[in-house]
Amino acid sequence: MRDDFRLVADAVAADIRSGRMRPGQRLLPQREFARRHGMAVSTAARVYQELARRGLVAGAVGRGTFVVDFSVRSGDADLVDLEANFPVLPGQSSMVARALGRVLAPAGLEAAMHPVPVTGSREARRVGASFLSRPGWVVDPERLLFTGSGRQAIAAAMVALVAPGQRLGVEELTYPVVKTIAARHGVTLVSIGMDGEGLSASALEQAHRRAPLAAVYLQPTLHNPLGVTMSAARRVELGGRLARLGLVAIEDRINSFLYDEELPLAAHAPEQTILVDSLSKRVGAGLNLGLLVCPAGLAGRVAAAVRSGTWGVPGVALACATAVLADGTAQRIVRLKQQDARLRQAVVAEVLAGFDVRADPRSYHVWWRLPGGWSTGAFVSAAARQRVVISPAADYAVVGVPVPDAVRLSTSSPDVETLRGSVALLAAIARGAPEEVGAGY
Secondary structure, eight states, rough: OOOOHHHHHHHHHHHHHHSSSOOTOOOOOHHHHHHHHHHOOOHHHHHHHHHTTTSSSSEETEEEEEEEOOOOTTTOOTTTSSSSSOOOTTTHHHHHHHHHHHHHHHHHHHHHOOOOTOOOOOOHHHHHHHHHHHHTTTOOOGEEEEEEEHHHHHHHHHHHHOTTTTTEEESSSSSHHHHHHHHHHHHHEEEEETTTEEEHHHHHHHHHHSSSSSSSEOOOOOOOTTTOOOOOOHHHHHHHHHHHHHHOEEEOTTTTTGGOOSSHHHHTTSSSSEEEEEETTTGGGEEEEEEEEOOTTHHHHHHHHHHHTOOOOOOHHHHHHHHHHHHSHHHHHHHHHHHHHHHHHHHHHTTTTEEEEETTTSSSEEEEETTTTEEEEEEEEHHTTTTTOOOEEGGGOOOOSSOOEEEEOOOSSSSHHHHHHHHHHHHHHSOGGGGGGGGOO
């Protein structure tokens, strides 16, 4: 049963999303809200805090609490999208087209039109294992499973490891899709403390000792949204803790193609780690493939989860992805994207010099703690009115964790000059007061 204040927050959130409460509309003062709903003022305050945590409302001392304008979201043709993170480079489609020629010929399509098992084909396993392997870590093709996307791979791993009602450890700020998957499957997320290298091994053990976790999900390389990367020593330490506690980790490697110098956690704890990767960012969301490297003892459970969720990859998609991996096209695209990401980070670092920004120079995303006076909701709304879409900190925060006044910027979607101009616009907004740009919250 959810806490009563969250049920009330759900009802208000539904009114906001349906349009019954309009952007800019002022909510009742908390005391009046409490009287109308027959609750304590302290409970009304928790409702307003929950709505703010979700990024739906924002408030200013002495002025009240207002509905944030989220009518402008990614997908509109006339806005600058600094929210989505699926880089596609100019000329990339021609590279992919050359790789797909044989697959899309009648003979290739004839073979690809048939259903494929979650283990894919022998050739797909061989190519996929070779692609994922690194010096010092060789993937066994027989431990490889395939899904239609990285998100589906994460869902399958979660379903295999965590039953409804059980607890999954995650970093304090985590991938928003994990929050959605957990909610749909009745999984409780538990925030695990972080430091400058990411998830803390000691904090993980403390959380597990307080109340057992069923598993843990983490992003050791180029964490989204913070951009931090674990050292080899931390990965070794974490692998040892997992083994001692009998825990299995879901290792999200989807951003690792931009910085792949550290061996994955799975190399240090192969029997305690389900590794997840995909082609959504390495190549493109339109030519996607999810890959799972499973411990031998868990492969059957994960495969069953993939089948029950109907998350298997279609034959044509698997054949296309295999072709792009096999002939080196994916590797060439990755090298170009590594250069592109560095260029874009340099642009953002130049424009946001002097602000509290955390980013790895090799990544496609930036974590920006906003200057004093700005709440996340007010800033995101002000940016949206200027046709720039960004991600609020609440998208990443786990329930119960204080939400910082921060935003994540994705640098991958616009061209470089549009990126520079839109980030400069955000910097100008941040240098002003909320009232000066009409945020009014």
